[in-house]
Amino acid sequence: MGDIPETHPRRDSLISRQKLVEAATKGMLADSALIAHGRGEAFDYLLGEKTCEAAKLAIAETASRLQKAKKCVISVNGNTVALAGTQLIVCAALLNCPIEVNIYYRTPKRMEVLLSTLKEQKQDASELFPKMKDEISRVKILGDNPDVRIPNLDGPRANCHSEGIFSADTILVPLEDGDRCEALIAMGKTVCVIDLNPLSRTAKTATITIVDELTRCVSILIELLMNGSDLQSTNWNNENNLQNVIQEILQNFN
Amino acid sequence: MGDIPETHPRRDSLISRQKLVEAATKGMLADSALIAHGRGEAFDYLLGEKTCEAAKLAIAETASRLQKAKKCVISVNGNTVALAGTQLIVCAALLNCPIEVNIYYRTPKRMEVLLSTLKEQKQDASELFPKMKDEISRVKILGDNPDVRIPNLDGPRANCHSEGIFSADTILVPLEDGDRCEALIAMGKTVCVIDLNPLSRTAKTATITIVDELTRCVSILIELLMNGSDLQSTNWNNENNLQNVIQEILQNFN
Numbered sequence: 096m097g098d099i100p101e102t103h104p105r106r107d108s109l110i111s112r113q114k115l116v117e118a119a120t121k122g123m124l125a126d127s128a129l130i131a132h133g134r135g136e137a138f139d140y141l142l143g144e145k146t147c148e149a150a151k152l153a154i155a156e157t158a159s160r161l162q163k164a165k166k167c168v169i170s171v172n173g174n175t176v177a178l179a180g181t182q183l184i185v186c187a188a189l190l191n192c193p194i195e196v197n198i199y200y201r202t203p204k205r206m207e208v209l210l211s212t213l214k215e216q217k218q219d220a221s222e223l224f225p226k227m228k229d230e231i232s233r234v235k236i237l238g239d240n241p242d243v244r245i246p247n248l249d250g251p252r253a254n255c256h257s258e259g260i261f262s263a264d265t266i267l268v269p270l271e272d273g274d275r276c277e278a279l280i281a282m283g284k285t286v287c288v289i290d291l292n293p294l295s296r297t298a299k300t301a302t303i304t305i306v307d308e309l310t311r312c313v314s315i316l317i318e319l320l321m322n323g324s325d326l327q328s329t330n331w332n333n334e335n336n337l338q339n340v341i342q343e344i345l346q347n348f349n
Numbered sequence: 350m351g352d353i354p355e356t357h358p359r360r361d362s363l364i365s366r367q368k369l370v371e372a373a374t375k376g377m378l379a380d381s382a383l384i385a386h387g388r389g390e391a392f393d394y395l396l397g398e399k400t401c402e403a404a405k406l407a408i409a410e411t412a413s414r415l416q417k418a419k420k421c422v423i424s425v426n427g428n429t430v431a432l433a434g435t436q437l438i439v440c441a442a443l444l445n446c447p448i449e450v451n452i453y454y455r456t457p458k459r460m461e462v463l464l465s466t467l468k469e470q471k472q473d474a475s476e477l478f479p480k481m482k483d484e485i486s487r488v489k490i491l492g493d494n495p496d497v498r499i500p501n502l503d504g505p506r507a508n509c510h511s512e513g514i515f516s517a518d519t520i521l522v523p524l525e526d527g528d529r530c531e532a533l534i535a536m537g538k539t540v541c542v543i544d545l546n547p548l549s550r551t552a553k554t555a556t557i558t559i560v561d562e563l564t565r566c567v568s569i570l571i572e573l574l575m576n577g578s579d580l581q582s583t584n585w586n587n588e589n590n591l592q593n594v595i596q597e598i599l600q601n602f603n
Contacts, residue, residue, distance in 0.1 A: 127366055127370065129381075133386060137390075
């Protein structure tokens with residue numbers, strides 16, 4: 096898609112688009128991944144391509160839950176790795192937790208490309224945050240050798256690692272699908288999702304739903320995790336928060 | 350993406366998705382075409398994946414303007430050919446007008462695939478509507494040899510045929526981009542667009558904006574053109590119609 100001018104009003108959105116197109120070329124994505132991204136783009140457009148107030152609260156609550164977890168994990172798919180792999184490795188380093196690749200359309204080739212991309216992104220993360228080099232190097236990347244299944248869930252995305260998703264009490268899942276979100280909740284986990292559609296089944300099912308664009312909210316999350324020794328968990332009402340997001344969207348329509 | 354069960358509640362949407370993924374494989378689409386489709390999907394989701402009342406009025410108005418035009422043309426891009434090429438050939442046959450391929454990311458390879466797909470779709474259209482075989486066979490497919498440019502528009506999408514887009518007084522353009530829509534309006538044309546985003550620049554600029562999913566509204570358009578000897582053009586207020594669409598979307602949010 097060529098170079099995007101520094102001054103373009105939709106620069107961030109176009110950069111994300113470019114990253115995904117490149118990821119598709121590398122074989123990192125399922126056939127319909129670009130379409131899914133476009134759906135998200137439309138909702139972000141309705142949010143004015145900025146992090147709304149309700150989302151800021153959800154990000155803070157997520158930071159708090161992740162920090163207080165006994166054992167947490169970050170679950171990633173192809174789109175997530177393409178858009179925010181490096182950022183999420185930094186999160187994992189700050190939380191001292193693993194990252195687990197979990198995808199629906201699982202093929203050996205896609206898994207291989209995703210795992211090798213994450214390894215490269217560990218290098219990128221170390222270069223961006225040289226003071227955290229040791230913590231970053233210790234981040235485990237799981238997904239290549241799942242040894243257990245999420246109960247009550249069909250298909251390859253049920254496969255996971257016992258030392259990762261299966262045993263974690265708290266999970267951060269950007270761009271989750273509805274069925275898996277329900278199955279994780281049924282396991283009693285705290286499920287923090289990032290989903291631009293406030294009406295989706297995932298958004299409605301999760302413990303905490305961040306309705307925001309992935310790279311934008313993860314930047315805020317990193318900042319909170321870095322400075323967040325005083326993070327306090329509140330009485331979280333996810334349904335209310337989603338209603339507040341919807342109100343912000345409705346205002347943008349008028 | 351495999352077979353889609355007949356009973357799937359989102360069957361039409363998934364079939365469209367599959368058509369586009371196949372078209373991408375054939376080289377018919379620009380890199381970002383699937384993302385653009387996803388954006389549309391999200392707006393269609395907000396419309397409840399059905400043709401709203403305001404859209405029905407816009408389709409009727411479009412049918413009327415096309416029938417009363419001195420000279421009309423249907424402009425198509427890659428996504429349009431993939432999703433509704435056959436249907437639009439039937440429209441062109443009913444209107445006795447040409448179809449012109451006009452794309453932003455113009456390469457000889459893409460043009461070739463699009464033109465040959467449209468030729469195949471002429472066959473498909475004849476099989477679907479055998480009584481219209483002669484009219485369908487007479488539909489001219491333009492785009493291979495543009496001889497003139499749309500004024501005040503940069504890039505390859507300004508290239509068009511003097512016997513097609515350039516000289517038409519009325520143009521039907523599914524999935525149009527904002528700049529080109531403005532340039533066509535500036536030429537004094539009646540521009541009827543199909544755009545799922547009622548807030549887009551295209552939607553706001555066009556003479557008539559049908560806010561509806563492409564294949565769904567073109568089915569209705571075909572029906573009107575077939576039975577529409579009594580179509581009457583009203584005092585069309587596009588801004589009001591868009592406001593009515595937005596009201597229908599807002600109701601779906603609550």
